[in-house]
Amino acid sequence: MEIKLSPSILSADFANLARDIKIATDAGAEYVHVDVMDGHFVPNITIGAPVVKSLRKATDKVLDVHLMISDPDQYLDDFIKAGSDIITVHYESNGDTLEQLKKIRAAGVKAACVIKPKTPAEALFPLLPYCDMVLIMTVEPGFGGQGFIPECMDKIKAVRAEIQKHGYQCELEIDGGAKLNNTADIVAAGADVIVAGSAVFGGDIADNVKKFHEVFEEGAAKAVWTK
Numbered sequence: 048m049e050i051k052l053s054p055s056i057l058s059a060d061f062a063n064l065a066r067d068i069k070i071a072t073d074a075g076a077e078y079v080h081v082d083v084m085d086g087h088f089v090p091n092i093t094i095g096a097p098v099v100k101s102l103r104k105a106t107d108k109v110l111d112v113h114l115m116i117s118d119p120d121q122y123l124d125d126f127i128k129a130g131s132d133i134i135t136v137h138y139e140s141n142g143d144t145l146e147q148l149k150k151i152r153a154a155g156v157k158a159a160c161v162i163k164p165k166t167p168a169e170a171l172f173p174l175l176p177y178c179d180m181v182l183i184m185t186v187e188p189g190f191g192g193q194g195f196i197p198e199c200m201d202k203i204k205a206v207r208a209e210i211q212k213h214g215y216q217c218e219l220e221i222d223g224g225a226k227l228n229n230t231a232d233i234v235a236a237g238a239d240v241i242v243a244g245s246a247v248f249g250g251d252i253a254d255n256v257k258k259f260h261e262v263f264e265e266g267a268a269k270a271v272w273t274k
């Protein structure tokens with residue numbers, strides 16, 4: 048069972064993004080997670096579409112773009128044109144989430160929807176047929192380096208059960224607080240894409256990526272679900 052790592056560049060060296068991404072992907076990271084924050088939807092400002100455009104030239108790995116912005120409708124075209132491979136919109140952002148997902152897919156980009164920790168898992172269910180991936184936030188969005196919220200484990204299980212029940216081709220990503228010591232349980236609960244920022248870019252990046260893949264195998268061996 049293939050479990051993928053999506054290192055969040057929020058914890059990388061912003062003056063050396065291409066270098067840090069290369070180290071992580073050469074070591075086996077499958078995706079590159081890009082946290083876009085607008086200072087409105089979350090109390091932090093990070094990067095926008097021009098940076099995604101530059102990263103597109105720096106890597107051919109999957110650019111997994113997590114939009115933490117109030118108005119996706121205003122910026123979706125920019126992130127599509129910049130070369131995103133996956134665009135994830137928040138259920139809690141303004142506008143019609145279903146229409147946003149359809150627009151992303153129509154542009155040939157993978158569409159994903161994300162819920163914050165206080166949003167129930169069931170909010171995602173009607174959107175699953177329109178999603179190539181769903182993301183469950185396991186911290187409040189806005190900052191890297193926070194602790195995993197344990198109550199989110201049941202949400203991972205509930206969304207995994209719904210995906211399995213209908214046979215949807217939809218990846219289940221989690222984001223926030225994934226560490227080497229809790230990721231096996233997160234995978235066993237149902238996640239197949241793990242975002243990790245501080246636990247990848249803090250210390251030896253290549254070694255951390257390799258250790259995450261070891262932990263994925265442990266989690267997959269304990270999992271009661273299969274792909």
Ligand SMILES: O=C(CO)[C@@H](O)[C@H](O)COP(=O)(O)O
Nearest residue numbers: 188189191192223224244245
């Ligand atoms: O979207 C976010 C935070 O809002 C994340 O992608 C974080 O950047 C993950 O960082 P760690 O919790 O793994 O340090």
Ligand SMILES: [Fe+2]
Nearest residue numbers: 055082113222
């Ligand atoms: Fe993120």
